[in-house]
Amino acid sequence: MTTxxxxxxxxxxxxxxxxxxxxxxxxxxxIVTALQDVSLDVAAGEFVSLIGPSxxxxxxxxxxxxxxxxxTSGELSIFGKTAERARLDQDYGIAFQQAGLLPWRTIAGNxxxxxxxxxxxxxxxxxxxxxxxxxxxxxxxxxxxPDQLSGGQQQRVAIARALAERPSLLLMDEPxxxxxxxxxxxxxxxxxxxxxxxxxxxxxxxxxxxEAVFLSDRVVVMSPRPGRIAEVLPMRLGATSGRxxxxxxxxxxxxxxxxxxxxxxxxxxxxRGEDR
Amino acid sequence: xxxxxxxxxxLLLGLAVLVGWQLVVSVGGVDDYLLPSPLAIVAEMGxxxxxxxxxxxxxxxxALVGLVLGTLVGILLALAASFSRTVDALAAxxxxxxxxxxxxxxxxxxxxxxxxxxxxxRRAIAGLATFVPVFVxxxxxxxxxxxxHRDLMxxxxxxxxxxxxxxxxxxxxxxxxxxxxxxxxxxxxxxLVAEYFGGPRGGLGGLISTSAASSAYPRAWAYVVGAIVLxxxxxxxxxxxxxxxxxxxSRPPRAGGTTSTTTQ
Ligand SMILES: Nc1ncnc2c1ncn2[C@@H]1O[C@H](COP(=O)(O)OP(=O)(O)OP(=O)(O)O)[C@@H](O)[C@H]1O
Ligand SMILES: [Mg+2]
Numbered sequence: 001m002t003t004x005x006x007x008x009x010x011x012x013x014x015x016x017x018x019x020x021x022x023x024x025x026x027x028x029x030x031i032v033t034a035l036q037d038v039s040l041d042v043a044a045g046e047f048v049s050l051i052g053p054s055x056x057x058x059x060x061x062x063x064x065x066x067x068x069x070x071x072t073s074g075e076l077s078i079f080g081k082t083a084e085r086a087r088l089d090q091d092y093g094i095a096f097q098q099a100g101l102l103p104w105r106t107i108a109g110n111x112x113x114x115x116x117x118x119x120x121x122x123x124x125x126x127x128x129x130x131x132x133x134x135x136x137x138x139x140x141x142x143x144x145x146p147d148q149l150s151g152g153q154q155q156r157v158a159i160a161r162a163l164a165e166r167p168s169l170l171l172m173d174e175p176x177x178x179x180x181x182x183x184x185x186x187x188x189x190x191x192x193x194x195x196x197x198x199x200x201x202x203x204x205x206x207x208x209x210x211e212a213v214f215l216s217d218r219v220v221v222m223s224p225r226p227g228r229i230a231e232v233l234p235m236r237l238g239a240t241s242g243r244x245x246x247x248x249x250x251x252x253x254x255x256x257x258x259x260x261x262x263x264x265x266x267x268x269x270x271x272r273g274e275d276r
Numbered sequence: 277x278x279x280x281x282x283x284x285x286x287l288l289l290g291l292a293v294l295v296g297w298q299l300v301v302s303v304g305g306v307d308d309y310l311l312p313s314p315l316a317i318v319a320e321m322g323x324x325x326x327x328x329x330x331x332x333x334x335x336x337x338x339a340l341v342g343l344v345l346g347t348l349v350g351i352l353l354a355l356a357a358s359f360s361r362t363v364d365a366l367a368a369x370x371x372x373x374x375x376x377x378x379x380x381x382x383x384x385x386x387x388x389x390x391x392x393x394x395x396x397x398r399r400a401i402a403g404l405a406t407f408v409p410v411f412v413x414x415x416x417x418x419x420x421x422x423x424x425h426r427d428l429m430x431x432x433x434x435x436x437x438x439x440x441x442x443x444x445x446x447x448x449x450x451x452x453x454x455x456x457x458x459x460x461x462x463x464x465x466x467x468l469v470a471e472y473f474g475g476p477r478g479g480l481g482g483l484i485s486t487s488a489a490s491s492a493y494p495r496a497w498a499y500v501v502g503a504i505v506l507x508x509x510x511x512x513x514x515x516x517x518x519x520x521x522x523x524x525x526s527r528p529p530r531a532g533g534t535t536s537t538t539t540q
Pocket of ligand 2: 058097173
């Protein structure tokens, strides 16, 4: 049931290549197949969203790319390297579903953490943290501690931290899940601006159809039990770098939203009541 | 106002107890060997002040040496146990055994092992008493780091040393200090009680037992007060160290002293 991609990925640089990746977990209740036979290419600079019902393996796919899990079978390469090599080379930045800030570090200290670990001099770290805090609109909170921030603000700090080392690949797991609708739309526009600036490829997990449509070059629709790719939908909405808020009211936008919705529902005709 | 009452209430209570005690003894006519009056005890403390300070110094040093060594060994071993299952499996029964052994029961043995004029036995006992709560709490603390933070350090390709320094230790900080706070009292008590079982005299414990043996009850009580003060000094010192080590105690909005309220 794997849909191979339609764009010519071999011609451009490939950020992520998954070939027949399968991941199973050995649990007390038996073997859980989180992902089965997933094949997907993400081109450099491309924005790809993963969408699908809870438990269909979106986070697992992201964790495989990040070398936090290893595939049970299949091949995975990031910029032509193994996932481990790419991790050691710090080729990607990651923002988890939870912000995951260290509570004993200030906001600036949290953003500086990866830079500190990789030996960036102090003055440079400070400057970068200031710059990133401006970028996510939290310039005045540098000296605060995470528990003094709202959930949405913490999530923005986590995004700033993911961007700290100017990665050419961004992995994001529902980063805007905790944000209110206004901030969310603002952050989406900001994210597209940042991506246009940094030329980074993005693999973005979301539960929101409009979010996936607005942000993506392609939307990967996944289905559960076992997790696999049901369909890959190219968003015909023009370059992501040129998208602005008025796109949200564009008829083409609604067309794409409908397409994704139909694909999601078509992929699971018997509904959600299938849990074992 | 709240802060004033917080400080004043226990002071007033303490004063009331002392006054009541004094009245019971001097008006109620309780015998001196049963319960000396606070004033008699204070008088003894004044008279024997140099001895009191010197003996507190001896016992305090024993307790401190034991506390520092026991803490270091406890933390290092807990760190090793958190790294390696083998160490954990080896250490667990030993610590469980140590935890149920009344450590001071070793005092007579150690005192005779290391000779009558050595303080080593007492320091070893204070160290052993310290080691157990520090190890147990530290090991729990070293397992506090959240999975998302572990993932983060893995993603950053952080070395084990970097992860320990920047994640494991700070996450364990409250647990470490809980262990040390418990241990600080135990160290003083052990160092003191160990003196009851032979070895050189001159420490607070030794003086308490010799004074009591020669029926100098007010003097014995004076040394007991010295022991209480010594225990308090240790407690306050560790509490202070905990405050100093807390990175969040220096946060900018610092309303009212203890609880910082944040306004967004
Ligand atoms: N470490 C693990 N051990 C056992 N099973 C796991 C583990 N991680 C994930 N799974 C299982 O794999 C499946 C996919 O999980 P995953 O977290 O990838 O889903 P998801 O699509 O991200 O869901 P959500 O949208 O709720 O975040 C689930 O059935 C889950 O129970
Ligand atoms: Mg998930």
